[in-house]
Amino acid sequence: MQCPYCGAENQLRVVDTTHDSDDGIRRRRECKACSRRFSTYERVLRATPMLIKSNGDREAFDREKLIRGIQISCAKRPIPAADINSLVEEIETHLQHIGQDEVSSRVVGDMVIEGLKRLDPIAYIRYAIVYLGLDNLTSVRDMLDSLLGDQQSHTNAKGSGAASGAADTGKRSAPTAAGSDSEPPPDSSS
Numbered sequence: 683m684q685c686p687y688c689g690a691e692n693q694l695r696v697v698d699t700t701h702d703s704d705d706g707i708r709r710r711r712e713c714k715a716c717s718r719r720f721s722t723y724e725r726v727l728r729a730t731p732m733l734i735k736s737n738g739d740r741e742a743f744d745r746e747k748l749i750r751g752i753q754i755s756c757a758k759r760p761i762p763a764a765d766i767n768s769l770v771e772e773i774e775t776h777l778q779h780i781g782q783d784e785v786s787s788r789v790v791g792d793m794v795i796e797g798l799k800r801l802d803p804i805a806y807i808r809y810a811i812v813y814l815g816l817d818n819l820t821s822v823r824d825m826l827d828s829l830l831g832d833q834q835s836h837t838n839a840k841g842s843g844a845a846s847g848a849a850d851t852g853k854r855s856a857p858t859a860a861g862s863d864s865e866p867p868p869d870s871s872s
């Protein structure tokens with residue numbers, strides 16, 4: 683194995699080895715040449731079914747691609763990378779336990795939707811708009827209504843959010859200077 687930093691070959695020593703719940707082995711390694719550290723991860727490869735896309739094409743499950751897709755929906759949201767990884771892990775494990783050669787790619791999309799619903803409402807909305815193909819405001823509003831209904835029925839025990847950034851609540855940042863006089867103030871409408 684090669685050091686990813688300095689490229690030295692066979693200069694790595696294992697500092698630490700840990701096992702995770704999914705038969706994975708993580709090894710913390712240190713390069714004897716440059717002293718930098720990094721981790722490698724070994725995982726047992728089980729057969730993951732092919733995904734049948736809506737147009738009938740077959741596609742191999744690609745965890746990196748799925749992670750990237752989810753990350754786009756989670757951009758600038760307070761979602762730990764570990765949560766995204768474990769969601770993808772959960773999806774892959776589920777696919778493997780179905781025990782079929784092929785499954786509808788919808789299985790994956792539905793699990794992402796459900797997972798994001800747990801993780802972060804804004805990421806969920808972003809993903810759902812694309813995944814469910816919501817192409818007008820009415821259908822987006824219907825989705826928001828059902829989401830808000832869900833939230834109310836859960837009588838959220840969660841406290842106030844992080845409130846770290848400025849407009850973190852998913853509000854569209856309205857043009858402040860440019861079109862201000864052409865738009866009614868937010869409270870006078872409706």
Ligand SMILES: [Zn+2]
Pocket residue numbers: 685686687688689690713714715716717718
């Ligand atoms: Zn090195």
